[in-house]
């Protein structure tokens with residue numbers, strides 16, 4: 001197996017979608033993967049897929065919106081290994097509601113799942129990280145641009161971009177690099193069902209796939225790339241660079 005043998009990688013929201021692709025990409029490079037997710041069925045399935053193909057994975061049922069669940073995740077990791085080399089804060093949820101209908105519970109659920117979790121997981125991981133480690137947070141282009149009815153999600157992702165440079169500053173002397181990725185449209189369910197216009201509206205002439213994000217996570221967590229610090233890498237086929245006025 002590959003050059004990440006002996007490295008320990010924690011991926012939150014690893015059971016499906018982008019997180020699954022990230023976990024598989026690191027597993028293919030030989031890393032030990034801790035898969036943290038609330039979805040027990042899909043998490044255990046992915047753990048088996050990685051182990052059956054000769055890799056090393058541990059699914060730990062984790063709800064990142066609950067602080068004690070995060071503490072428990074890292075205590076379980078302690079019981080296997082002494083260190084964490086790479087943390088990918090990927091878990092996230094979305095809910096589209098009018099600002100007049102968004103309840104405080106809705107707001108708290110999205111902020112706590114998407115944003116507070118990134119702080120808490122990063123703090124736990126950083127306490128276990130040797131020099132040369134890395135944290136990659138998954139934000140969104142919705143940190144920079146919006147459709148209506150996305151207040152809580154947009155705020156959570158904007159918060160991740162700000163938290164990323166704050167943590168990069170605080171963890172600099174520990175030589176831990178912290179960056180984030182802002183994906184645009186990454187189709188995680190039905191790529192074949194997309195329309196032609198879905199693809200051609202992008203400069204890249206295609207909608208994104210989870211592997212587009214996974215490759216960037218590998219790049220940003222490589223200590224050879226540690227001159228990139230506190231940065232937000234937009235991966236969106238050019239959509240946030242495309243000028244759009246009604247014709």
Ligand SMILES: NC(=O)c1ccc[n+]([C@@H]2O[C@H](COP(=O)([O-])OP(=O)(O)OC[C@H]3O[C@@H](n4cnc5c(N)ncnc54)[C@H](O)[C@@H]3O)[C@@H](O)[C@H]2O)c1
Pocket residue numbers: 012013014015016017018019036037038039062063064065090091092093113138139140141182183184185186187188
């Ligand atoms: N797909 C996109 O177009 C896109 C675009 C921009 C940003 N993102 C971000 O990428 C990340 C992954 O998105 P996705 O499209 O793969 O989503 P997804 O819904 O396919 O997968 C999310 C995973 O997170 C897990 N999860 C949800 N709540 C959790 C919790 N409280 N604790 C632990 N795990 C939890 C789910 O069980 C699931 O396995 C999210 O942060 C999302 O906001 C996605």
